[in-house]
Amino acid sequence: MKLIQHGAFLLCLSLISTGAQAQAAYNQEREAFQVKAIYDEVLLNGQCYAWLEHLTTRIGHRLSGSSGAAAAIEYTRQMMDTLGLDSVWLQPCVVPRWHRGDPEIVRIVNAPSVGSLDLNALALGNSVGTGPDGVSAEVIEVLSLDELRALPDATVRGKIVFFNRPLDVTLVNTFQAYGRAVDQRGTGPVVAARKGAVAALVRSMTTALDDVPHTGSTRIDPDGANIPAVAISTNDAELLSRLLMRESVRVFIRTTCQMLEPVQSYNVIGQINGSERPDEIILVGGHLDSWDVGHGAHDDGTGCVQSIEVMRTLLARGYRPRRTIRCVMFMNEENGLVGATTYAAVSNERNEFHLAAIESDAGGFVPLGFTCAARQELQEAYLANVAKWWDVLAARGLYIRPGGSGADINPLRSQGGLLFGLRPDSQRYFDYHHTAIDTFDKVNERELKLGAAAMTSLVYLLDKYLNRAK
Amino acid sequence: MKLIQHGAFLLCLSLISTGAQAQAAYNQEREAFQVKAIYDEVLLNGQCYAWLEHLTTRIGHRLSGSSGAAAAIEYTRQMMDTLGLDSVWLQPCVVPRWHRGDPEIVRIVNAPSVGSLDLNALALGNSVGTGPDGVSAEVIEVLSLDELRALPDATVRGKIVFFNRPLDVTLVNTFQAYGRAVDQRGTGPVVAARKGAVAALVRSMTTALDDVPHTGSTRIDPDGANIPAVAISTNDAELLSRLLMRESVRVFIRTTCQMLEPVQSYNVIGQINGSERPDEIILVGGHLDSWDVGHGAHDDGTGCVQSIEVMRTLLARGYRPRRTIRCVMFMNEENGLVGATTYAAVSNERNEFHLAAIESDAGGFVPLGFTCAARQELQEAYLANVAKWWDVLAARGLYIRPGGSGADINPLRSQGGLLFGLRPDSQRYFDYHHTAIDTFDKVNERELKLGAAAMTSLVYLLDKYLNRAK
Numbered sequence: 001m002k003l004i005q006h007g008a009f010l011l012c013l014s015l016i017s018t019g020a021q022a023q024a025a026y027n028q029e030r031e032a033f034q035v036k037a038i039y040d041e042v043l044l045n046g047q048c049y050a051w052l053e054h055l056t057t058r059i060g061h062r063l064s065g066s067s068g069a070a071a072a073i074e075y076t077r078q079m080m081d082t083l084g085l086d087s088v089w090l091q092p093c094v095v096p097r098w099h100r101g102d103p104e105i106v107r108i109v110n111a112p113s114v115g116s117l118d119l120n121a122l123a124l125g126n127s128v129g130t131g132p133d134g135v136s137a138e139v140i141e142v143l144s145l146d147e148l149r150a151l152p153d154a155t156v157r158g159k160i161v162f163f164n165r166p167l168d169v170t171l172v173n174t175f176q177a178y179g180r181a182v183d184q185r186g187t188g189p190v191v192a193a194r195k196g197a198v199a200a201l202v203r204s205m206t207t208a209l210d211d212v213p214h215t216g217s218t219r220i221d222p223d224g225a226n227i228p229a230v231a232i233s234t235n236d237a238e239l240l241s242r243l244l245m246r247e248s249v250r251v252f253i254r255t256t257c258q259m260l261e262p263v264q265s266y267n268v269i270g271q272i273n274g275s276e277r278p279d280e281i282i283l284v285g286g287h288l289d290s291w292d293v294g295h296g297a298h299d300d301g302t303g304c305v306q307s308i309e310v311m312r313t314l315l316a317r318g319y320r321p322r323r324t325i326r327c328v329m330f331m332n333e334e335n336g337l338v339g340a341t342t343y344a345a346v347s348n349e350r351n352e353f354h355l356a357a358i359e360s361d362a363g364g365f366v367p368l369g370f371t372c373a374a375r376q377e378l379q380e381a382y383l384a385n386v387a388k389w390w391d392v393l394a395a396r397g398l399y400i401r402p403g404g405s406g407a408d409i410n411p412l413r414s415q416g417g418l419l420f421g422l423r424p425d426s427q428r429y430f431d432y433h434h435t436a437i438d439t440f441d442k443v444n445e446r447e448l449k450l451g452a453a454a455m456t457s458l459v460y461l462l463d464k465y466l467n468r469a470k
Numbered sequence: 471m472k473l474i475q476h477g478a479f480l481l482c483l484s485l486i487s488t489g490a491q492a493q494a495a496y497n498q499e500r501e502a503f504q505v506k507a508i509y510d511e512v513l514l515n516g517q518c519y520a521w522l523e524h525l526t527t528r529i530g531h532r533l534s535g536s537s538g539a540a541a542a543i544e545y546t547r548q549m550m551d552t553l554g555l556d557s558v559w560l561q562p563c564v565v566p567r568w569h570r571g572d573p574e575i576v577r578i579v580n581a582p583s584v585g586s587l588d589l590n591a592l593a594l595g596n597s598v599g600t601g602p603d604g605v606s607a608e609v610i611e612v613l614s615l616d617e618l619r620a621l622p623d624a625t626v627r628g629k630i631v632f633f634n635r636p637l638d639v640t641l642v643n644t645f646q647a648y649g650r651a652v653d654q655r656g657t658g659p660v661v662a663a664r665k666g667a668v669a670a671l672v673r674s675m676t677t678a679l680d681d682v683p684h685t686g687s688t689r690i691d692p693d694g695a696n697i698p699a700v701a702i703s704t705n706d707a708e709l710l711s712r713l714l715m716r717e718s719v720r721v722f723i724r725t726t727c728q729m730l731e732p733v734q735s736y737n738v739i740g741q742i743n744g745s746e747r748p749d750e751i752i753l754v755g756g757h758l759d760s761w762d763v764g765h766g767a768h769d770d771g772t773g774c775v776q777s778i779e780v781m782r783t784l785l786a787r788g789y790r791p792r793r794t795i796r797c798v799m800f801m802n803e804e805n806g807l808v809g810a811t812t813y814a815a816v817s818n819e820r821n822e823f824h825l826a827a828i829e830s831d832a833g834g835f836v837p838l839g840f841t842c843a844a845r846q847e848l849q850e851a852y853l854a855n856v857a858k859w860w861d862v863l864a865a866r867g868l869y870i871r872p873g874g875s876g877a878d879i880n881p882l883r884s885q886g887g888l889l890f891g892l893r894p895d896s897q898r899y900f901d902y903h904h905t906a907i908d909t910f911d912k913v914n915e916r917e918l919k920l921g922a923a924a925m926t927s928l929v930y931l932l933d934k935y936l937n938r939a940k
Contacts (some may be wrong), residue, residue, distance in 0.1 A: 170510045427916040446897040
């Protein structure tokens with residue numbers, strides 16, 4: 001009792017002497033204790049796995065503008081409402097609405113060696129369809145956009161261009177491998193269209209060799225040179241490539257996908273108001289939309305439920321943040337980023353300042369660390385600040401490195417805060433990414449919770465120790 | 471051309487001046503290149519995943535003395551034979567042979583609230599059976615061996631003792647959690663037997679809450695006070711515990727397991743002879759036996775195929791080791807350690823010296839680092855040596871820490887070398903450990919290969935830079 005009174009007295013003195021601008025002195029032992037308490041709370045009482053089960057197995061996939069997306073918005077809004085946050089609201093945004101239509105047909109037609117054969121295929125998001133009659137043409141394989149650009153237009157005209165450069169499996173970080181291959185999916189079809197191709201086939205963006213096709217967005221040419229673009233599985237890409245080494249191959253493609261009218265949708269936002277500096281916002285978030293196959297479990301159901309878990313855990317710990325802590329479920333990351341651009345535009349309009357933001361959009365696997373980025377002239381000052389207290393997270397096995405943050409929070413960088421991306425182990429991510437097998441059963445409860453615990457710990461430490469760099 | 475000649479000339483000079491004792495000067499840039507080449511070889515051409523598929527899906531589980539174990543011995547011997555090692559041989563050892571018998575019955579009998587109910591159960595390895603008539607008794611729950619020891623014998627006599635202390639899920643390293651709970655399985659039944667219990671139920675050793683029972687070895691009392699001991703799933707343990715809070719519960723147990731006569735078995739060994747110091751052995755290994763359910767995929771099929779992958783990769787790289795590199799598939803780790811003790815006894819008899827040994831027996835998950843141990847008086851000198859060149863592995867995200875190595879190689883510590891344990895991420899290991907769901911599909915190809923690449927890189931660096939500490 002005496003000790004407590006003494007402590008309270010010292011606390012008062014401390015508040016008087018430093019006022020509202022008080023920045024606590026960093027004490028590693030104390031913060032290691034706090035971080036352990038956060039980890040314990042998440043591992044013992046965390047709800048994120050149960051939330052994910054509902055989001056993935058009861059609601060399912062959630063492409064922008066779909067009924068699944070609407071259900072997910074309502075579910076996460078209600079879920080945050082029950083947590084006791086200071087406010088929860090929907091932020092309107094108008095999203096593109098792409099519709100896949102009938103199951104895709106990609107058929108090798110009468111090849112001398114294999115006859116006719118259906119390949120495992122998924123139309124790329126945003127792409128136009130062939131229409132009900134389909135399209136049939138000879139296939140030419142390219143390994144890069146430069147190789148395609150160097151071909152005479154006459155060689156490409158009337159053909160189906162097949163982009164077949166594999167992900168480099170020797171890159172231990174699979175996101176690097178993805179980053180170096182994904183131009184084929186994102187830009188390849190438009191380049192092919194401009195050279196007169198009638199359709200594009202793209203090898204699935206995965207490090208695995210299997211029968212699972214991976215969808216994902218492809219760029220639409222505003223000038224209208226768009227052709228049907230379809231992903232095929234890596235095993236089928238290997239097969240097609242082997243056939244092309246010895247004979248000419250014709251492929252029939254039928255897709256009925258189309259872009260419908262844009263519709264009203266929402267970012268889902270909840271926050272705990274800051275007690276000292278409510279004008280400085282620390283954001284945690286993921287994206288609520290997913291592709292229209294599978295459950296959107298690792299992409300990005302896990303990031304959403306981890307972000308809400310951060311809020312639940314701070315409240316459960318009775319923590320009263322100095323800054324405003326805001327949780328955002330962004331809409332339409334997959335095929336338009338409308339939620340992210342809307343959020344940033346509204347925030348800038350209101351002269352908000354995001355001191356920090358953390359995005360979880362790399363899967364719900366075991367967390368290895370964070371990458372971070374700020375405006376170039378501020379980066380050094382921020383890293384120096386973070387270095388002062390990172391040891392408590394390093395002791396939890398978490399690294400900090402300069403690097404990207406996340407597609408949804410990146411537009412906030414201009415405000416001058418520090419942006420973080422959660423970096424889970426990446427080995428399995430591209431086994432599931434954008435596929436029918438990105439389902440709840442691929443997520444491990446402990447791995448998911450450890451990610452949420454790492455994010456909560458970082459939010460807590462940022463709230464206590466990060467200073468705005470100028 | 472000139473540069474190459476100049477280099478060759480310098481190399482000759484260097485060999486002349488230092489002779490066979492030559493220890494290359496460590497050059498981080500050069501070794502980073504070598505380690506990358508090792509990783510590339512494993513990730514691009516590694517065979518371990520295909521070997522694992524055969525070992526797990528075609529051969530299956532491999533309890534000591536079983537036909538599966540015999541098939542696995544022959545398969546791995548043949549596989550190593552085809553690699554072009556300098557020698558491959560079988561090392562005889564006589565192993566215990568435990569037989570599970572009929573599917574276990576563990577039935578709550580006529581409980582007032584739930585009636586009769588069968589629980590998910592697996593007899594513990596080595597345990598005696600109830601015989602065909604089974605045993606039926608009232609259950610008492612304890613949370614620790616100390617709690618049990620403190621009970622009057624009269625309270626325990628004639629009862630079934632139910633050990634129900636959960637793994638501590640707040641421990642991020644699940645092996646720690648396992649280590650703090652497993653006395654209930656290993657020693658609990660003998661303590662219960664000595665106090666007059668008629669059988670023991672043990673909560674499964676897992677961080678998960680599910681319906682999967684986990685077997686594992688239990689200690690046999692040489693003085694004969696042994697009772698039937700059975701693991702039940704964590705969900706069933708929770709159910710039983712809740713029932714016991716409000717009513718007395720009788721359980722019927724029927725197991726027909728028994729220990730048969732010991733049989734001849736083998737460790738499987740292959741080696742590449744050292745070119746400079748063949749008398750200094752660097753060992754890599756795992757254990758070939760598994761429990762008699764599931765595939766023994768993560769425990770320890772992965773460690774076996776990773777160890778063979780180390781040998782394949784060294785040969786594929788054309789590396790000529792200075793020391794003798796030996797790959798050992800140990801028999802009978804799970805229920806007797808006969809393979810390990812035989813191996814060490816033979817090695818000591820021959821005055822062999824194991825400069826280093828690496829065991830992979832913690833699952834085929836993404837590798838995070840290695841723990842290492844030596845005789846106490848040598849530990850510091852070894853760690854100082856390793857610290858000189860670990861930066862090249864640290865750059866691959868691998869830590870080095872003092873700690874355990876592995877049950878099979880531990881007896882070699884007395885020889886005065888340095889022993890390592892591969893430490894993969896531990897979050898999922900106890901979801902599968904000793905269960906029917908430890909199957910091939912739980913292993914990710916890239917994670918498995920990254921473990922093999924880490925082990926190969928370590929073997930390479932040990933061969934080049936580790937000096938014997940004295």
